[in-house]
Amino acid sequence: MTDEELSKKLNGVSLTALTTFLSNAGKLGEYLKSVSRKEFESDDVQIPESERRKILGNRVKIMRELRGLRQAELGKRIGTSQSFITNIETGRRGASLNNLVALSQALNVSIDWLIDAPPLKPENVAAI
Numbered sequence: 298m299t300d301e302e303l304s305k306k307l308n309g310v311s312l313t314a315l316t317t318f319l320s321n322a323g324k325l326g327e328y329l330k331s332v333s334r335k336e337f338e339s340d341d342v343q344i345p346e347s348e349r350r351k352i353l354g355n356r357v358k359i360m361r362e363l364r365g366l367r368q369a370e371l372g373k374r375i376g377t378s379q380s381f382i383t384n385i386e387t388g389r390r391g392a393s394l395n396n397l398v399a400l401s402q403a404l405n406v407s408i409d410w411l412i413d414a415p416p417l418k419p420e421n422v423a424a425i
Contacts, residue, residue: 350390352412353391353412353413355386356411356413357400357404361404364404364405367379368383369382371400371403371404375400375403397411
């Protein structure tokens, strides 16, 4: 199968974007493995902000490409610039709450998914 055929099967997501997404997912997995089991079980594991920005960037890029949008188009839809989207996708910057809401609406995904938020535990839901 050629790269073009594979890209069509993936609804236009480029192999580069998919490879980057999977690579960073692997890096996050390696990071989590490096945390001791005791720390992980204590729920106090904090993923570094730079890794969170990479997760956000990869997810924005994947969904933008799935939706067939250019960076400039997505930027216009959320009231920002193409360079803002570039900086988000490359992990050079994070996004404000307002921008996360706009991105989630423009890409038709939840904010939880964009930021890779862990699911709420039942005991935490009961406390809300």
